Structure formats: C-alpha cells, structure tokens
Amino acid sequence: DAGVTQSPTHLIKTRGQHVTLRCSPISGHKSVSWYQQVLGQGPQFIFQYYEKEERGRGNFPDRFSARQFPNYSSELNVNALLLGDSALYLCASSASGGGHLRGQYFGPGTRLTVT
Amino acid sequence: DAKTTQPPSMDCAEGRAANLPCNHSTISGNEYVYWYRQIHSQGPQYIIHGLKNNETNEMASLIITEDRKSSTLILPHATLRDTAVYYCIVSATAAGNKLTFGGGTRVLVKP
Numbered sequence: 001d002a003g004v005t006q007s008p009t010h011l012i013k014t015r016g017q018h019v020t021l022r023c024s025p026i027s028g029h030k031s032v033s034w035y036q037q038v039l040g041q042g043p044q045f046i047f048q049y050y051e052k053e054e055r056g057r058g059n060f061p062d063r064f065s066a067r068q069f070p071n072y073s074s075e076l077n078v079n080a081l082l083l084g085d086s087a088l089y090l091c092a093s094s095a096s097g098g099g100h101l102r103g104q105y106f107g108p109g110t111r112l113t114v115t
Numbered sequence: 116d117a118k119t120t121q122p123p124s125m126d127c128a129e130g131r132a133a134n135l136p137c138n139h140s141t142i143s144g145n146e147y148v149y150w151y152r153q154i155h156s157q158g159p160q161y162i163i164h165g166l167k168n169n170e171t172n173e174m175a176s177l178i179i180t181e182d183r184k185s186s187t188l189i190l191p192h193a194t195l196r197d198t199a200v201y202y203c204i205v206s207a208t209a210a211g212n213k214l215t216f217g218g219g220t221r222v223l224v225k226p
Contacts, residue, residue: 004158033212042202042216043159056213090158094212103149104212106158 002026004093004107012113013081021076021110025093031055032074033104034066035090043090049074050096078112086114119203124221133190135220137203140184146207148179149214150188152199159202159216162188193224 005024013019025032031050035043048056049068063079072093078085088111092104120138127133139148150162163170163177165186170177176189190197202219 031212033214035214035216042200042219043214045213045215048212050212058213092158092212103151103161103164104214105161108158 004091004105006089006091006107006110008110009108010111010113012115014115015081015083017081018077018079019081019112021078021089021091021112023074023076023091023093023107025072025074025091026105029093029095029105030072031094031096032068032072033092033094034074034076035092035106036060037088037090037109039087046076081114083114086112088112119205119217121201121203121217121220123218124223126223126225127190127193129195129224129226130192133193133197133222133224135188135190135201135203135222136185137188138185139203139205142183142205143207146205148177148183148186149204149206150175150177151202151204151214151216152197153202153219154196154199162201193222195224195226198222198224 007022033048034046037043045058046060047066052068066076068074088109090109091107094104147164147166149164151159153159162174163172165177178187200219200221202216204214
C-alpha cells in the first residue's frame with residue numbers, strides 16, 4: 001500500500017502570495033494532521049482533521065487554513081506568505097481521531113521557500 | 116501536554132545497544148509516552164509508545180519507570196541506518212492526534 005503522499009515536493013513563492021499544499025492519507029485513514037517544521041527545530045502542530053471536521057488547531061495565525069475532502073485527502077492553505085513561513089510542511093495520517101494505536105504515519109513533506 | 120527533556124545529541128557504536136533517555140516529570144496519568152524518529156530529509160517515523168508497562172516491538176524497547184517520570188528507548192543493535200533525530204513525546208487521548216515535538220536527541224551511529 002502507498003504511504004502518505006504530499007504534493008508538491010518543493011515550492012518557491014514570493015512574499016504576499018498564497019500557497020496550497022496537498023496531502024493524501026493512507027487508504028482507510030480518516031484523520032489528517034498538518035505540521036510545520038522550521039529548519040533545526042521539531043515539527044509544530046498546525047491542524048488536525050477527522051471525518052472532514054476540524055479536531056484541533058495549533059498556535060498559528062488565521063492566514064493558515066485547511067480542509068478535508070470526502071475522500072479524506074486534505075489541503076493546507078497559507079495566505080499572505082511571510083519569509084518566516086519557509087519550512088517543511090508535514091502531513092500525517094492515522095486511522096482514528098485520537099491516535100493511541102500505532103501512532104501517526106507521516107508523509108515526506110513539502111519544502112516551501114518564501115523569497 | 117507535559118514537557119519532555121532529552122539530551123541534544125549522543126553517539127553510539129554500530130552493533131551496540133543505544134539507550135536514549137527522556138525525562139517527563141510532569142506527566143499526567145492519562146498521558147502516553149511516544150517515540151518517533153526523523154531521518155534526514157524524511158518525515159518522522161513512529162517507533163513505539165506506552166502508558167505504564169514496558170513495551171517491545173520489532174524496532175525497539177521502551178522502558179518506563181514506575182513513577183512514569185522518565186523513560187528510556189532502547190535500540191538493541193544500532194545500525195548506521197538508525198542515525199536520526201529521536202523525539203520523545205507525551206500525549207493524552209484528549210489531545211487527539213496532536214503531537215508536541217521538542218528538540219529531540221540527535222543520534223549518530225558510528226562504525
């Protein structure tokens with residue numbers, strides 16, 4: 001089975017622009033979470049969606065938004081990009097909304113560079 | 116979520132056991148201990164988790180002290196491919212799938 005997939009792999013944007021990142025969870029997984037990882041730091045939680053509803057939100061500004069589709073894939077949108085938004089954006093999927101099974105499965109990430 | 120403290124880095128010899136410590140002195144009764152690792156340029160990978168009892172799987176063993184204030188991840192026979200950043204995380208069921216990552220321990224396995 002395919003793991004978590006994310007697209008695009010790399011992206012370069014200019015300050016003020018908007019970006020959409022995409023994630024496809026493992027087949028059968030209904031929960032998708034998004035994380036931001038700035039170089040040299042651990043990932044920081046942005047959002048969790050389960051069954052198309054938001055289940056959790058981290059300490060990120062309203063410029064960040066997300067949604068989950070009926071097929072459980074997800075998009076992360078970031079508006080009015082800042083230089084500080086440059087990071088690796090990770091998507092993770094799990095079978096349930098409260099992850100005490102085999103943990104979460106992470107995708108390879110999307111590397112976003114804002115110039 | 117309770118905070119965790121890990122050494123920033125450690126080296127270990129290939130073929131030897133690697134013991135990675137983690138302190139979580141403020142852990143609550145409903146919080147699990149999770150370990151993930153992140154190999155360079157990849158997404159984090161789940162290793163193991165536990166609540167009270169020691170756990171073992173094909174990748175590692177997790178030893179949790181009786182007072183649950185600390186734990187140790189054991190890689191029984193470290194290989195070069197185990198070189199990675201290892202994260203110890205505590206998380207409650209109520210937190211859903213939110214994981215709070217700290218700085219982790221950068222493990223370098225040397226030949």
